[in-house]
């Protein structure tokens with residue numbers, strides 16, 4: 001997804017700051033070895049997540065959907081020395097892969113990887129969060145919002161990935177696939193929630209930024 005199709009992504013990336021070697025390896029591993037490797041955040045979105053995290057300076061970050069750990073490592077860059085990131089992955093094989101990459105990062109002591117369904121685990125967590133990143137199953141986005149809203153601090157921020165859903169969310173087609181319907185419902189749900197302010201950044205597949 002590129003809002004300005006005439007601008008080559010290489011130009012934007014030239015000014016995004018480099019991704020470190022470990023992140024580059026995770027990106028290459030995900031794309032070369034995994035069936036849905038393109039789910040990994042990648043260079044541009046990773047640098048955006050890092051920038052947002054540095055701006056917010058969170059003490060606590062919550063992530064739904066660890067996958068290979070790329071976005072968790074980018075978000076963790078903005079943590080202060082006392083900060084911690086909780087990331088949840090339902091697929092234990094993916095969690096094992098992510099754990100292996102986390103062990104090679106100096107940020108590993110600040111990351112807690114939880115294996116299980118975010119919808120079941122989050123209500124049991126005792127922390128509250130300055131920053132939440134929703135990037136799990138698209139058909140569960142509205143439910144994720146309902147469980148993370150109470151554990152998000154005020155002020156606090158919720159980010160949600162893929163809210164443009166390859167351009168399908170904004171299309172006028174009816175009878176579309178369940179993920180498209182779910183993303184449309186999620187975007188409408190946020191827009192009608194008077195407790196928050198929100199904006200979609202049309203970067204990559206669309207990043208919703210919600211301020212509570």
Ligand SMILES: C[S@@+](CC[C@H](N)C(=O)[O-])C[C@H]1O[C@@H](n2cnc3c(N)ncnc32)[C@H](O)[C@@H]1O
Nearest residue numbers: 039040041065067070071089090117118136137
């Ligand atoms: C799009 S990928 C995450 C990509 C990763 N955040 C990144 O940017 O590199 C989605 C991940 O969410 C996981 N997932 C799906 N449903 C989940 C749930 N209910 N709880 C926790 N993880 C879930 C999937 O197994 C998958 O690894």
